[in-house]
Amino acid sequence: MTTTDNGFPATRRLILQGAGVVLLTGLGIHSFSPAAVLAAANDKYPEDAFKQKGAADAIKSLYGRAAEPSDKVKLDAPEIAENGAVVPISVSTTLTEVTSISFLASENPNALAAVYRIPPGTLPNVANRLKMAKTCNVIVIVEAGGKLYSATKEVKVTVGGCGG
Incomplete structure (x- = not known):
C-alpha cells in the first residue's frame, strides 16, 4: 500500500x-x-514562526523582512477586552493582490496567533478571535504585491472581565 x-x-x-x-x-x-x-491545503505549515516569542522575530521568520505601516489596512479590535480568552478582531484592506494575512499579539507567549493564505480572487477580509495573555499590541500583517503592510492597535485586557 x-x-x-x-x-x-x-x-x-x-x-x-x-x-x-x-x-x-x-x-x-x-x-x-x-x-x-x-x-x-498542501501549503507548508510555518512551524518556526509560530514558535517565536517576539512579534518582530515572528514576522522575520514568516516573511523574512519587516512591514511598513499602511492606512490601507483596517484593523478592527476592541480598545478594552473584558475577556482575554476571546478577543474579536478583524482586518480588511483595499490593497490588491493580497496573498496572506497574519495576526500577532506582541505580549503573548508565542506572538504569532494566525496566518491565512489568501487565494487569488478572494476578498481579503478576515475575522478571528484571539486569546490574549495580557494588554498588548495586536499587529496585522498583510502581504500584497510582494510587499508587507501592517496595522497595529493596543488592546487592553481587563482582569476578571470586570471592565476595570
Whole structure:
C-alpha cells in the first residue's frame, strides 16, 4: 500500500481532497479552482514562526523582512477586552493582490496567533478571535504585491472581565 509522508494511505488522501472539492463546489463557492484549493491545503505549515516569542522575530521568520505601516489596512479590535480568552478582531484592506494575512499579539507567549493564505480572487477580509495573555499590541500583517503592510492597535485586557 502506498503511503504519504504523514503515514495516511494515498487513496484516503485523494478521497478526502476530492470530497473537499465537491463540498466547496456544492456550496456554490465557484471562485476557487480545484487546483487553488488543493494548493492551499498542501501549503507548508510555518512551524518556526509560530514558535517565536517576539512579534518582530515572528514576522522575520514568516516573511523574512519587516512591514511598513499602511492606512490601507483596517484593523478592527476592541480598545478594552473584558475577556482575554476571546478577543474579536478583524482586518480588511483595499490593497490588491493580497496573498496572506497574519495576526500577532506582541505580549503573548508565542506572538504569532494566525496566518491565512489568501487565494487569488478572494476578498481579503478576515475575522478571528484571539486569546490574549495580557494588554498588548495586536499587529496585522498583510502581504500584497510582494510587499508587507501592517496595522497595529493596543488592546487592553481587563482582569476578571470586570471592565476595570
